[in-house]
Structure formats: C-alpha cells, structure tokens
Amino acid sequence: MDDSIAMQVTRYRPDKNSQPVPVDYEVPLRTEWTVLDGLNHIKAEQDETLSFRWSCRMGICGSCGMNVNGEPRLTCATFLSDYAPGPVRVEPLANFPVVKDLIVDITDFMEKLPRVKPWIIRDDDVTEIDGEYIQTPEELEAYQQFSMCINCMLCYAACPVYGLDPDFVGPAAIALAERYDLDSRDRGSRERLDVLIEKEGVWGCTFVGECTSVCPKHVDPAGAIQRYKLKAAQESVKAFLLPKALRR
Amino acid sequence: MSAPVTRVPSYQRRIGVFWWVHKRSYFLFVMRELSSIFVAWFVVYLLMFVAAVAGGQQRYDEFLDRATSPLLLVVNAVGLAFLVLHTVTWFALTPKAMVLRLGGRRVPGTAMLAAQYVALAVVSAFIYWLVVKA
Amino acid sequence: MKFRVLPFVWLTFSGGGVVAAVFLPVLVVLLAFALPLGWVDPSHAHLEGLVQSWFTRIALFALIVPMLVHAAHRFRYTVYDGLQVKHKVLVALACYGGAMVLAMAAFLVLTTV
Numbered sequence: 001m002d003d004s005i006a007m008q009v010t011r012y013r014p015d016k017n018s019q020p021v022p023v024d025y026e027v028p029l030r031t032e033w034t035v036l037d038g039l040n041h042i043k044a045e046q047d048e049t050l051s052f053r054w055s056c057r058m059g060i061c062g063s064c065g066m067n068v069n070g071e072p073r074l075t076c077a078t079f080l081s082d083y084a085p086g087p088v089r090v091e092p093l094a095n096f097p098v099v100k101d102l103i104v105d106i107t108d109f110m111e112k113l114p115r116v117k118p119w120i121i122r123d124d125d126v127t128e129i130d131g132e133y134i135q136t137p138e139e140l141e142a143y144q145q146f147s148m149c150i151n152c153m154l155c156y157a158a159c160p161v162y163g164l165d166p167d168f169v170g171p172a173a174i175a176l177a178e179r180y181d182l183d184s185r186d187r188g189s190r191e192r193l194d195v196l197i198e199k200e201g202v203w204g205c206t207f208v209g210e211c212t213s214v215c216p217k218h219v220d221p222a223g224a225i226q227r228y229k230l231k232a233a234q235e236s237v238k239a240f241l242l243p244k245a246l247r248r
Numbered sequence: 249m250s251a252p253v254t255r256v257p258s259y260q261r262r263i264g265v266f267w268w269v270h271k272r273s274y275f276l277f278v279m280r281e282l283s284s285i286f287v288a289w290f291v292v293y294l295l296m297f298v299a300a301v302a303g304g305q306q307r308y309d310e311f312l313d314r315a316t317s318p319l320l321l322v323v324n325a326v327g328l329a330f331l332v333l334h335t336v337t338w339f340a341l342t343p344k345a346m347v348l349r350l351g352g353r354r355v356p357g358t359a360m361l362a363a364q365y366v367a368l369a370v371v372s373a374f375i376y377w378l379v380v381k382a
Numbered sequence: 383m384k385f386r387v388l389p390f391v392w393l394t395f396s397g398g399g400v401v402a403a404v405f406l407p408v409l410v411v412l413l414a415f416a417l418p419l420g421w422v423d424p425s426h427a428h429l430e431g432l433v434q435s436w437f438t439r440i441a442l443f444a445l446i447v448p449m450l451v452h453a454a455h456r457f458r459y460t461v462y463d464g465l466q467v468k469h470k471v472l473v474a475l476a477c478y479g480g481a482m483v484l485a486m487a488a489f490l491v492l493t494t495v
Binding site: 263265268278281282283284285287288290291292293294295297298299301302305308309312313315316320321324327328331332334335338339364367368371372375376378379380381 | 398399400402403404405406407408409410411412413414415417418419422424426429430432433434442446449450452453454455456457459460464465466480481484487488491492495
Binding site: 012014019020070094097098099104105160163164206207208209210212213220222223226227229230 | 256257258259260261263267268270271273274277281341344345346347
C-alpha cells in the first residue's frame with residue numbers, strides 16, 4: 001500500500017470563488033483512516049480554513065455526510081483505503097445549496113421535516129401520570145426499521161427527484177411519517193396523510209430507489225414511500241368509491 | 249412553533265440534462281421509465297392486429313407481411329427488450345413496495361417474486377393456448 | 383378526507399404496470415414475431431373467431447386502458463425529471479390526453495370489429 005493518497009476536495013469560499021473549485025491535497029494513507037480523518041488532517045496540517053461538519057465520528061450524529069466520488073456517504077464511515085490508489089473526490093452533499101467548502105444549507109430539509117408531523121399524536125388526554133403505553137415486541141418491530149433514521153440527508157443527496165423538483169418533501173421525511181404511522185401508540189395517520197397526499201407529498205417519487213441504496217442505517221425510504229402511495233390510494237378508494245356501509 | 253431561520257447566502261449548483269448517464273443506477277432507472285413508450289406502442293400494435301384480423305384474410309396477410317419488414321422487426325425487438333426490462337424491474341420492485349401479510353406473518357420478498365413469475369408463466373401459457381391451440 | 387385525483391391515477395398506473403409485465407410479453411412474442419415469421423400458424427378463421435368473441439374484446443379493453451394510463455403516467459415523469467421539461471401542466475395534458483385519445487381509439491376498434 002502507498003503511504004499517501006490524493007484527496008480532491010471541493011472548496012467554495014464565497015469571498016474568493018464565484019463557484020466551487022476542486023483543490024488537491026495529499027494525506028497519509030492508513031488502514032484505519034476514514035475520509036473524515038483525511039479532512040481533519042488537511043485542516044490540522046495543511047489548511048486551517050477548510051470547513052466541514054462533523055461531530056460523533058461513529059455514524060450516529062448524521063452531520064458528516066458528503067459526496068465521496070459522487071456517492072453520498074457518511075465520511076466517518078468511509079475508509080480512504082477503499083479508494084486507493086486514489087484520488088478521492090470529496091464534494092458537498094449533492095442537491096443542497098453550498099454555504100462554504102463542504103458545508104451545505106439544510107434549511108429546506110429543516111422546514112420540510114416538521115410538515116409530516118414526525119412525533120406521536122394522540123387524540124386523548126393520557127399523560128405520563130396515567131402510566132406508560134404498553135407495546136409488544138411485534139408492535140415495536142413494525143416501525144423499528146424506520147426509526148433508525150439519523151437525519152443525515154444522504155437520501156436527499158441521492159434523490160434525483162428532490163434535486164430536480166425542490167418542492168418534493170423527500171425520502172427521510174416520508175420514512176419518518178411512516179415510522180409514526182406504524183407506531184401502535186400513534187393516532188396521527190390521517191393528519192399525515194392529508195399532507196402527503198398532496199402532489200408535493202409522495203407522488204413526485206418515481207421509485208429510483210437510490211435513497212434506500214445510500215442509507216447508512218438501512219431505513220429503506222423508497223419502500224416507505226411506495227407503501228405510503230398504496231395507503232393513500234386505499235384510503236382514497238375507501239373514502240370516495242365504497243358505499244358508506246363498507247367503509248371502516 | 250419553530251424558531252425563525254436566518255437565510256445565509258449560498259451557491260446553488262445546477263443539474264445537467266444528462267444527469268442520468270453518469271451513474272449506472274440512474275441510467276437503468278431512466279431506461280426502465282422509457283419502457284413506457286414501448287408499452288404504448290405495443291398497445292397500438294395490438295389494436296392494429298385486432299383490426300387486421302377482423303378485416304378479413306387479405307388484410308390479415310398484409311399485416312403479417314408488413315410485420316416482417318426489417319424496420320418493424322427492429323422496432324419490435326427493441327421494444328421487447330424494453331418490455332422485458334419493465335417486467336423484470338416491476339417484479340423486483342413489487343416486494344419492496346408492498347407488504348403482504350398472510351395469517352399475521354409477513355410474506356417474504358422471494359416468495360412474492362416467485363409468485364409473480366409463476367403468474368407470468370400461467371398467463372403466457374393460457375394466451376399461447378388461446379391464440380395457437382384452442 | 384380531501385379528494386385528490388392522483389391516488390386514483392397512481393392506482394391505475396400500478397394496475398397497468400402489472401398488466402404490461404404479465405400479459406404483454408407473450409402477446410408481443412406472438413403477434414410481433416411468432417405469427418409474422420411463421421413460427422406458429424393458427425388459421426385466420428380461428429383468430430377471427432377469437433377477436434370477435436365479446437369475451438376477448440371486453441378483456442382486451444380492460445387490459446388496454448390501464449396500460450395506457452401506466453405509459454402516460456410514467457412517461458410524464460420521465461419527461462419532467464429525465465429530460466427536465468418544466469412545463470408541468472402541458473406535459474401532463476399531452477400525456478394523459480394522448481392516453482385518452484388512444485383509449486377512445488381502442489374502444490372504437492374493439493366495438494366495431
């Protein structure tokens with residue numbers, strides 16, 4: 001193995017560049033080093049002005065997502081050695097506006113997420129004083145997969161529909177809506193359906209499936225969206241085609 | 249309610265018209281979607297066939313004759329390839345898009361996949377019998 | 383619950399996708415290759431009897447309409463996302479309108495033969 005690897009990092013300094021430009025760096029190549037370690041090495045040893053987000057370095061916080069060789073990845077979980085002999089191309093997460101270097105503006109996602117009401121909605125006044133909500137292992141299993149989302153937004157970067165149609169509410173938000181819909185404690189399905197049945201909701205999705213491929217937590221947003229379409233269609237048929245007596 | 253957000257100036261990247269040629273999965277996706285053109289074409293072809301058959305022996309013979317022209321054979325061969333792509337991808341995606349439960353248990357994806365190919369075989373055999381043998 | 387037309391279009395799109403995947407390949411192999419190239423040779427009288435039965439005609443119409451909606455719906459999004467034609471309303475009108483014209487043509491063909 002070589003003892004160093006080339007990293008081509010996209011830089012964007014609003015005061016200096018009119019558009020993002022690739023800049024080449026050389027970093028030590030060690031088996032245990034991730035792309036994030038490479039970036040930290042650049043910042044510590046070569047150019048302290050390089051800006052990027054990171055926090056936990058263990059795939060939990062979801063803040064170090066970037067496009068590595070064109071593929072949205074958590075840089076703390078992507079090893080430099082997998083790209084040897086290099087170069088490793090590091091770009092800001094696709095489909096989001098770039099603020100500086102590898103930092104993207106996530107305002108759009110932050111505005112979309114609460115639209116699907118990703119929290120438990122109750123129609124009664126039960127409080128914690130009345131005791132816990134009991135949930136069986138089966139009831140937990142029903143939504144558990146969708147609850148693993150860490151809001152890293154890799155799925156938004158992988159989704160061509162979101163890139164081309166910024167109105168689309170997007171993969172993670174819909175997967176989270178599904179997570180609460182499937183929760184036995186929740187009563188908010190109808191409220192979320194009213195949001196997601198709009199054309200900016202689930203219908204923009206054309207099942208490219210890339211959101212699921214890139215998800216580091218195996219949440220399967222693509223599956224969630226298709227299931228949501230089916231649910232929306234079933235509810236519509238029930239509400240508008242079936243005679244009243246047959247509706248549930 | 250959510251706190252007010254400060255908008256920061258930012259650089260908006262553009263997506264080129266050929267965004268789908270650089271990545272295999274995007275390319276396959278667009279090819280899969282383009283199969284819709286050939287689905288529509290084969291519906292038209294099917295209707296032309298029905299009209300020709302109903303028009304009598306001579307019109308039917310003319311139709312078969314025209315169908316052996318190189319142009320039509322190529323168009324139909326390309327169309328069939330796209331149609332196979334549609335069938336394969338559609339079957340593969342169905343278990344991902346819906347959850348079937350039988351007796352409280354989730355039907356595994358491989359079983360749903362196999363069931364669809366069985367359906368394809370049964371329907372194909374039936375139509376073959378209807379057109380050729382019955 | 384709010385009424386939205388898209389869920390119904392999507393349901394028909396899905397139904398048409400199933401029909402195109404299951405019924406269309408064998409029909410194409412037969413009508414576009416096996417019959418014209420003489421791999422099989424059913425008599426014209428037999429085929430005529432087949433297309434003149436009401437069962438065949440109703441079945442064909444029931445298969446054709448969802449397939450047309452399927453093609454129109456899919457092509458609409460391909461044009462919009464794949465080719466980035468941003469005239470949303472125009473594209474939708476052309477696609478669904480085209481499907482409707484073809485569905486009417488199918489109705490005419492299948493009722494007059």
